[in-house]
Amino acid sequence: MFRYTKATAVREVLVWIVTIIGLLPFYLLVVTALKPDEEVLTTSAVAPPSTIDFGAFVEVLTTTGRNSIPMSILNSVIITAGAIFGLVLLGSVAAYVIARRTRAWTNLTYYLVLIAIILPAQLGTVPLYIGARSVGLTGNALGMILLWIGILLPLSVFLYASFFRGLTTEYEEAAVIDGASPTQAFFRVVLPLMSPATGTVAILAGLIVWNDFFNSLIFLGGSETQTLPVAMYTYVGGLVSAWNKIFAVVIISMVPILLFYMFAQKRFIQGFAGGLKG
């Protein structure tokens, strides 16, 4: 009895109007970033630029030096990629052992991991910082990667363990009967099958690490290795009302995520809804 009626059409139009108003900040972001310096403060915020000017982007992307935006993009890419790699590798093998073997210690380990997901991270930040500083792991990408692997491993292990529990053991049994060692059975048979779980882990961890400001600020603060959000914070702090340049940086930080999002939005939404429930 529910059919697409006139009332539904009205509702659809209304939702679109509300959505467009809600997304106006994106419009302001783009038009302002494309304005030349002199137009930013003299023209209305909603007015489109008289001519499209990529000057702000050029300036932001051509600054040099260790704390520049291009260098910080590189650092963010290295740290995000390193963290995802470590989380996929360590998380999947640990979850495999925990989920497949039924011993007392695997159950205990699983609970240890689950509690760590709920445990708020704030209280550990100060000791972690002091510990990392004393062994030279602050202010560099390696320390940041290790930190992220530690912080997000419970999530990764949980997601992989849930996945493995739903996966039949027949593939590995067949492989072992055909002569594979346990290591071969995992890397040749299970690894190719676990890409849905890997996708969720990579998307969630990638977003958290790429967008993070708090941990980067503390563990990389004042060093020559900055991630994009910290470089953005520093850079914006030095610009008073140069909104076209500020927004150029903001857009540069959003573009990689939005590109991934456009290509894999279903995976993003499902990963988010499914992964964070844990």
Added chain:
Amino acid sequence: MTVTIDESSTRTLTVPPEAWNTPPPRKRGKKPLISFGHWWWALPAVVLVIAVHYVATLTGGFFAFTDWTGLGDWSFIGLDNFERIFQDPLMLGAVGNTLFLAFASVILTNVVGLLFALAINRMLKSRYILRTLLFMPVVLSPLAVAYVWKFIFQFDGPLNGFLGLIGLEGMQKVWLADPTWSIWAILITVVWQQTGFTMVIYLAGLASVPIEVEEAAALDGAGVWQRFRYVIVPAIRPSIAIATTLGIIQSLRIFDQILALTGGGPAGATETLATQVYKQAFSLGQFGFGSALALVLTVIILAFAILQQYLTRDRDAGKA
């Protein structure tokens, strides 16, 4: 001349090539047919989780009762740090702001997110594109989003421009430097970014409501509100629990948006526990006091997480 006989060449006679690598038969009763990986595969993960989550948190809990400054000597000072927190108006304000932002943002994101989910759940032809667009802010950096809103809230920015345009000049304000309104500006920024997330959780919950049940209720004369109250709400209870729990836990830690929009100002009006942990421990080097603040935040987060778990479990038990 020595003749070496390749083992595989002898095996070819009896064993087909695909099975060359077949292991010798196992001795009975020694091991299960398959061992899944090796036990030490879990070792790096277990060590890292224990170090980063358990050891660090316990050490932080210990620091909370000391006056350590990160260098040199420290002494155990009992509850002095906590006395200081609960006697300092700035710290009490930070606790109040933390709770205000958490509750207000959870209520707003859930109400608006549920409304959007209900609006686009059934029949809309463009529901998938709407969902994609409305979820988009969730994936962006909170810091980057905060800068967009900082522009909107500027004194000569679009919000005041709009108010002037519709004849409400009297409402124009320096939003981010106003002791009353600056926290609301932060709230709006947070809600704008997080609403898409609750909407997606509710869309997933609403997908579990069979359209036939809703139609049956409608045929029996239930109005929109009655259908919502007696058909939809009971069905999406788990979604409500998830969306509110995650919302509370996340929004108790709001940090990026405050640093970008107000830096905690004006005069501490937008300080939260998270910003104070950062400032006390890492800007001022008061590791002991900063840890005490972090402990207060942790206790609040855990209390809400446990309370929420208890409430949802109770509800499930009641249903069964």
